[in-house]
Amino acid sequence: MSKQDLFDEIEAERDWLTDVSEQLWENPEVALQEHDSAALLQDALREEGFTVESGVAGIDTAFVARYGDDEPVVGTMGEFDALPGMSQAAKAEREPIAEGAPGHGCGHNLFGTGSLAGAVAVKRAIERGDAEGSVVYLGTPAEEVGAGKVYMIQDGAFDDVDAVVSWHPDWINAPNKGSCLAVDSFSIEFTGETAHAAAAPEAGRSALDGVQLLGTGIEYMREHVADAVRIHYVVTEGGQAANIVPEEAAMEVMVRAPDRDSVETVSDRVRDAAEGAALMSGTDVDVTQTTGMYGVLPNYALADSIRANMDAAEFPLTEEQEAFAAELKETLDDPSYAGVPPERRDAAADSAMFTDPIDAPDEDATGSYSTDSGDVSWTVPLGRFRAATWPAGTPAHSWQAVAAGKDLGTAAMLFAGKVVAGSLYDLLTDEELLAEARAEFEERKGDREYESPLPEDADPYELTDR
Ligand SMILES: [Zn+2]
Structure with a gap:
């Protein structure tokens, strides 16, 4: 089986995946209330033959879907929570669908579905006998209020997973090599x-x-x-x-x-x-x-494998999507291109969608943000990347990000699915890559063993009361 077959598998499911992502976008649910969203993703995974455990870590909307009984076990994560007050139509002008209602300002409808695409393609490769091992999809709720994944780690959801590859919507196609706070x-x-x-x-x-x-x-x-x-x-x-x-x-x-x-x-x-x-x-x-x-422990071995898969997978942007991106980009007040190296900023400023994969712009850098992916990266080798979901220069948590999330962003969702699938497939079929990723993980971790940063009696549902 070639890498291209894996990518074609995802292209062939374009309509189904777009429909899942659109349903999530149409029904945005905020952190810990993502009941329909979690159910939709779980149903899709169950129908595909995954075994789904729901209500993980005492969180109704946290779940783990698994396919296969063999080792190694590779995983991907899907987020699906929306942001309060960010309702916005898929239009190039500010127009809430319902004033004050939630909206997918961080592209998590695409995040959850892109990872689904990746997990499904790898599952089918295992099923056909083209790869040996197991694949898990970790449904990780409540990213926007933090710590959903920390509770899942505490509950052992990542215990038997050998490596995880995950992504996040952005306006660039690049692996992450940086850390955070x-x-x-x-x-x-x-x-x-x-x-x-x-x-x-x-x-x-x-x-x-x-x-x-x-x-x-x-x-x-x-x-x-x-x-x-x-x-x-x-x-x-x-x-x-x-x-x-x-x-x-x-x-x-x-x-x-x-x-x-x-x-x-x-x-x-x-x-x-x-x-x-x-x-x-x-x-x-x-x-x-x-x-x-915790801050993120980068993993260069996984980041480099992700980067290679980005070059191999095509970015399926249609002319209509590109035209909408250009219109939407016009509405950005003061787009910042600081996320790409200086020599690429003119190219980014000149493009509606900046889809050329680039090397990790954050190598050795510490971003001034925090994420519960940090805790995952201390538990298991974690490869992360960003996919060009929004017009170049679009900030996350903006109405433009919501507007791009319905149709335009599906190009990044499919692309991300291919990159996740390609990287997980590499981990299942290339023992050396997995060994390298694990060795780097151990080395960066050093003497410090991960201990949950949450108090023993922490209640995830208290997060929403704040
Ligand atoms: Zn996010």
Whole structure:
């Protein structure tokens, strides 16, 4: 069997895959409420002959679909949650379908379906006897509120998987070789004594004082942390009226750094500062960790295999799609081409869709974002790439990204499916590649064993209450 046969398999399913992706786009569901979306993908996998385990890690919409009993086990991940308030028609002008309703501003309808395409093509290769091993599709919900995958890891969903190849919509076709920031998030609540602020202030203990003192503590702390550490906070509750001493006040704090150890050290200092603020203000404090994630461990062996598959797979953009992309691109206010190397920026600026595969633009770089894929990359060798879903220069979480997600983005979805399929097939048929990916994973991990960054009693459903 040739690589082209694998790609043709996906092209032959173009109508079916487009229909799945379109159904997800038409019915956008936000994090942890992706019931119809998860069901649609699970049904498709079941019908194809995968065994599906749903409700993984106590999350209704998390699932693992598996085909095969042999080793090695290769996997891909599909996200499918939408963003609140991002409703938008598939038009080159701002026009919500339903004001305030969710929309697929991050292209996860395509993400979930592209990975489905890849898993199905590999499954059929195994079924025909063209490859030996098993393939899993990990349905990973709640990416937009973080940590869905962390719960799935905790539950052992990745335990027997040897390597994972995954992607994300973007406006370039490139593998990832970069890392990103590890993070901890906290919800911190102070409780004081309410009193009339003029008549009996001595009887009151202001919860807002606790919040402000912790904020001040964090400001002083900034000077004494490593340069790369970031601490952000907002006040989520500050009292009812100026003449009432606030009984309740709360804040949300995030700590980020390139390495997990720094995050944990600074997080401990934030916890101490919260205790100090409570002592100073005569209040009680309750610190709840709401999320925790690792930074990404890149895997160059997998990234290089992905890059080779990008050159082999064609990008099936139609003339109509290209014309719509040009129209949509016109609406971008100030497109940034910083995502590609300087010598390619003019080419990107001149194209409606920038579909030429490029080398990883983020080699050795640390992106200023966090993702629960970081935890996956510490659990199993993970290859990641981006596919040109949106017109060149389109930011994620924009109405243009939603507009592109219905029809235009299906070209990237099919392309991504081929690249996932090609890379997983390589892993099943080329022992050396898998060994290399594993060796690199072990080397980059070093002595640090992955430990879940979430507290033991963490509840995934608390994520949506924030
Ligand atoms: Zn996303």
